[in-house]
Amino acid sequence: MYFYANLNLSKEKDEISKEILNCSLNGKKRIDVVSMFYNSSDILLETIIAYANEKKNILYITNEDVRKIDIIYFINNFSNLGKYVHTSGSNYSSVNEHLYICNHESALGLQEKFDLVIYNEIRNFPKYNKQQIKKILLKMCSVEGTAIAFSVENILSEGTTIIFPLTNNKIPIIEPRIITTRINLNIDIPLVVYEYLNWSIISNRKVIIFTPDAEKAEALFKYLSNLKEKLSEDLFLYISKKSDASIPRVFMNKDKGIIVTNDFEESYLEFHAVDVIVYFADNIKFTHKQLLYLSSKVGRYENIQRGEAIFLANVETTQMDKAQNIARKFNKKAWEKGLLNI
Template identity: 35%
Template sequence: MVNIEMDKICLEFNYAVNEINRWYEKEDCKIFNIITIPYNTSRIFRELITLLVSSEKKVLYISNDEKANEDLIKYLRNVLGFKIYSILRNGKRSSENFLHFTTFDNIRFINDNYELIIYDDISAFSKQTKLEIQNSLDYLYKKTRKLLVYSIERIFNNCPILEIGNCCICRPFVEPRIITTRVNLNQDIPYLLYDYLKWFRKNNRKVIIHTPDKEKSESIYAYFNDVLNIASSIKLILFSNDDKKRINELLAIKDKPVMVITDIMGEVFEEIDDIDIIVYFADHKIFDYKKFIYMCGKVGKNKGLPGEVLLFSNEISQNMEMAKDLARVFNKFSWEKGLLR
């Protein structure tokens, strides 16, 4: 069974690489949009990047987090045998190297022209809306001969797209579970959540509870701690921007259930494995469909069983529905390609 799954993954990986190379060879096709699940691999670009850099053609790789490039950089360093890349930060001008890495925040400082620009919105938690990405790509379009976009959705309508499945593991994409309640979430929790908390505790899970703001985080923490007395059986942590150095504390906790209540989203929790996610007040405007989808992608990376993403709210927002629909599209596509068990 393991060998069959690996064969499926290799076929999908090779399919993606071949389609990327085929697109690059087409003179009349400048933009290419690869659509896939969050946290899929960046290895599909290794072959093309190696070819261009070896031919002394400049490549710019843009992502949401510098750490997301580590695997790709390690491979290229091993293949090419020396440091062939530069990381552009804080508006610094590029070096003489042919491969440059940067993040979304530095796009406005880019002045050089490139043979290829890769905009990777997949490998790390995305902070940009679709409109922000479109505006960035409009600027980058004039800076390159070829522009490749790696995202969870179609960014432009007037360019070819390639849909690829998970090139890392044969597993369904986690679909968010929407749970609505008449309970005032500021003062109480739905009965159904008690059952989940019991399961989380029994299985020593790490649970991240996302809230819209710091005030709501403090309110929920006080209720869980003072009223429910959860801290007697679960490590309960209130986490804010000032606590980012405490990530090592979370990583060090083993074989004990942990519950983190926070208004922070994004890469700060990327290093924590085997987690479940609960979103309180999920109908709040701060939570858009992309945030939900990347949360689903995060729990889907669990080394053991995939985690859960539970969206608790009094109403169902359009973004909640869009996230569930998009997750189903991912699974339908992978099922049709034979990538799921």
């Protein structure tokens, strides 16, 4: 018998946790749990333990960094299921008697069918579209099995939808601002963005500027380097899989500064008092979920200071609009339910 210890969930989370459990045990075979990026997976633990106690086979799919698989933390600290969990291989698959945890690519290679399949997309940079996630959920589910999608949008769209519109700090989600300009962003920055950067530095905040590729990051960093005396001497460039791995940590420990990067998957650093600019946000590389994930770094660890997220582009795209609208809908739903601490 596996036990489920007291997680001390908030009232709102406890209600969601029990709603997921009741739906899954009462014949609901397709469940969408819709929530914001970076929310914890603690609301899923009760359901996982219940299925394990019934000796059901469980598949949990997540693309999180192996060092920060959220559900393993809760399993190890709030249940006795953890003593059966171990990590194996570079694909960071974890397995025990009833529970198998792996990433999307590893799941594609599995032949077994599972009684419960959970796909958690909100704890990492989203790489897969709705159709890809739905396909793997249904593929891995047994005939009488239950599929749960944990995402910022409906994935299965054919059963029960449970909306949890809160962030862990119960403050409104930052709704990204869209700024368009005719300026060639490859060689210049708009005055409004310069003023925004200046305001952030004066306010002792950090700014993360995301670009779609290394070439654009290097060009922007070179341009901003000419403005270091006016903006900040603490200006950093971090190119994924190329730059010194210590650069993000050095930046994190600064009181203020600017970092230009093409590293979207950073998930292990805690940036307090941070603002975000997605440069070239109209680039076809960015999906609405990816844009929302990047902008959601703002406010992730904050309760009082309210940062900003900006999508900077030459044209406003459907993907930018969709990202903005998702954040707005979460705030509207949380406000209507009286869930915000404001």
